[in-house]
Amino acid sequence: MSxxxxxxxxxxxIPPHSATYLAVREAIAAPLKNSGYGYIETPGFENVELFxxxxxxxxxxxxxxxxxxxxxxGDRLALRPEGTASVLRAALEANLHKAGNLPVKLxxxxxxxxxxxxxxxxxxxxxxxxxxxxxxxxxxxDAELIILADQSYRALGLRDFRILLNSxxxxxxxxxxxxxxxxxxxxxxxxxxxxxxxxxxxLRVLDDKREAVQKQLAGAPLLxxxxxxxxxxxxxxxxELLTAAGVAFEDDEKLVRGLDYYTRTTFEFVHDGLxxxxxxxxxxxxxxxxxxxxxxxxxxxxxxxxxxxxxLALEAEGITLDIPAATAVYAVPLGExxxxxxxxxxxxxxxxGVATDFAFGGKGLKNAMKSANRSxxxxxxxxxxxxxxxxxxxLKDLTSGEQTAVALDAVVDEVRRALS
Ligand code: AMP
Numbered sequence: 001m002s003x004x005x006x007x008x009x010x011x012x013x014i015p016p017h018s019a020t021y022l023a024v025r026e027a028i029a030a031p032l033k034n035s036g037y038g039y040i041e042t043p044g045f046e047n048v049e050l051f052x053x054x055x056x057x058x059x060x061x062x063x064x065x066x067x068x069x070x071x072x073x074g075d076r077l078a079l080r081p082e083g084t085a086s087v088l089r090a091a092l093e094a095n096l097h098k099a100g101n102l103p104v105k106l107x108x109x110x111x112x113x114x115x116x117x118x119x120x121x122x123x124x125x126x127x128x129x130x131x132x133x134x135x136x137x138x139x140x141x142d143a144e145l146i147i148l149a150d151q152s153y154r155a156l157g158l159r160d161f162r163i164l165l166n167s168x169x170x171x172x173x174x175x176x177x178x179x180x181x182x183x184x185x186x187x188x189x190x191x192x193x194x195x196x197x198x199x200x201x202x203l204r205v206l207d208d209k210r211e212a213v214q215k216q217l218a219g220a221p222l223l224x225x226x227x228x229x230x231x232x233x234x235x236x237x238x239x240e241l242l243t244a245a246g247v248a249f250e251d252d253e254k255l256v257r258g259l260d261y262y263t264r265t266t267f268e269f270v271h272d273g274l275x276x277x278x279x280x281x282x283x284x285x286x287x288x289x290x291x292x293x294x295x296x297x298x299x300x301x302x303x304x305x306x307x308x309x310x311x312l313a314l315e316a317e318g319i320t321l322d323i324p325a326a327t328a329v330y331a332v333p334l335g336e337x338x339x340x341x342x343x344x345x346x347x348x349x350x351x352x353g354v355a356t357d358f359a360f361g362g363k364g365l366k367n368a369m370k371s372a373n374r375s376x377x378x379x380x381x382x383x384x385x386x387x388x389x390x391x392x393x394x395l396k397d398l399t400s401g402e403q404t405a406v407a408l409d410a411v412v413d414e415v416r417r418a419l420s
Contacts, residue, residue: 007124008118008124009118009123019323021127021307025129028149028152030155035148037105037106037107038106038107039106040090040106042083042086042087042089044111045079048066050085050086050293051085053085054292055085056261057200058201061082062081064115065114066079066114067081067115080112081114082112082128082304083132087106087132088289088298091106092295097296097298102135103134103135103136103138104133104135105131106132106133108129108130108132109127109128109130109307110128111125112126112128120275121309123308126308127308129304130303131283131302132301133145133300133301135298135299137299139234139235139238140241142238142265143242143245146163146249146303147247149269149303153310158271158314158317158319159317160271162248162250162272163267163268163269164255164268165266166252166265166267167223167232167234167235167264167266168264168266168285169263170228170231171263172231173226174226177221177223177226181202181203181206181221182198182199184219184220186198190205190213203256205217206220234264234265235264235265239251252268255268261288261289263284264285264287265284265301266284267283268282269305271309271312273313273316280309281309282303282304284301286302326375326376327356327357327376328419329381330356330357330359331345331346331357331380332359332368332380332382334365334382334383334384335384338383341383341388341393341408342358342381342383342393345393345408346358349412354419372398377398378397378419379396379398379415379418380395380396381394381396381415382403388408390405391408392405392407392408393406393408
């Protein structure tokens with residue numbers, strides 16, 4: 001029988017590489033934890049209707065990319081394609097918005113699923129860390145989120161990324177622009193699919209990557225010229241706060257993003273070393289989403305950063321994260337009695353908080369020392385019959401090769417001293 005392989009468009013995280021993923025997730029989360037964001041976890045699947053309404057019936061994500069299915073009980077569910085709708089649903093369900101403490105600030109980390117055409121940087125199962133600030137309309141909140149994402153990327157050592165910024169207007173000015181754009185687009189030579197998109201989601205047409213389409217878009221009306229005074233003033237404040245924080249950004253009037261529910265501030269982090277899948281993260285304001293999924297008016301803003309692409313960005317910049325070795329001490333028993341004694345010492349070391357591993361499987365000395373070196377441990381504890389007879393074990397510094405005998409009952413203290 002042939003062996004199984006990971007499904008198309010997916011890949012496994014395997015040591016030692018997987019340590020980088022964990023470190024990236026932690027690096028993205030750290031500034032959020034430090035800024036009043038609480039951790040939230042929601043199910044991997046939701047009612048399909050939540051995404052249809054919360055992401056938008058006209059988006060590719062909902063129409064083409066969702067893993068939707070019917071359960072044996074007849075429920076229509078979908079694997080989550082993104083995080084915002086679920087997080088808002090959970091916050092509303094738990095009445096977090098009624099606790100008199102707005103905005104509700106939440107962060108999350110998890111797996112997302114989209115049935116996309118796989119390529120480098122685009123997978124069917126991928127990983128995001130996200131943040132949502134629910135229930136406040138304040139340009140400082142938009143700025144805070146962008147600044148925190150920038151801080152995460154910089155903490156990882158990334159430099160070749162850019163922040164693209166735009167305003168999508170609000171429910172006053174966006175519809176006027178939408179109509180003007182539709183008028184313009186209907187005068188172009190477009191294929192049937194795109195013409196349909198003009199009817200249901202005209203802003204998305206601006207995002208079309210095909211050159212033939214882009215050429216025709218040259219004279220398209222710009223949202224910038226349609227923004228109402230309130231949206232203009234709001235956007236100007238976001239820009240000023242970012243500038244004051246020393247966070248560089250580029251105004252990108254064509255940035256619209258794929259989701260229907262974005263209003264006002266919208267942004268994307270792009271990395272210049274990633275080729276076509278250059279967006280490492282993105283987000284924006286979604287003032288209308290809560291009402292769309294049956295909640296009260298709750299203006300909100302959030303982002304999601306892609307972990308997979310952030311790891312690719314690190315590779316593109318040649319950055320290796322400084323990840324401490326998982327194991328500090330490696331125990332090598334020679335013989336049955338030593339196995340019992342050293343295994344007990346290992347347990348004691350672990351209980352004392354020292355990262356320790358053990359040569360399992362009755363390996364010979366040479367093989368066991370090879371494993372010790374491979375583990376990245378700084379110290380080895382070696383014991384044979386003669387050592388035990390003397391009540392000692394050998395503590396070996398794996399860098400210098402220096403070896404000292406230490407009393408069995410002083411192992412924890414001596415190891416701690418050697419590591420400090
Ligand atoms: P989006 O919700 O599409 O704006 O996605 C936010 C971020 O998640 C993107 O900037 C990517 O870094 C990441 N992402 C989205 N879709 C995929 C995918 N299919 N494969 C890998 N990363 C993805």
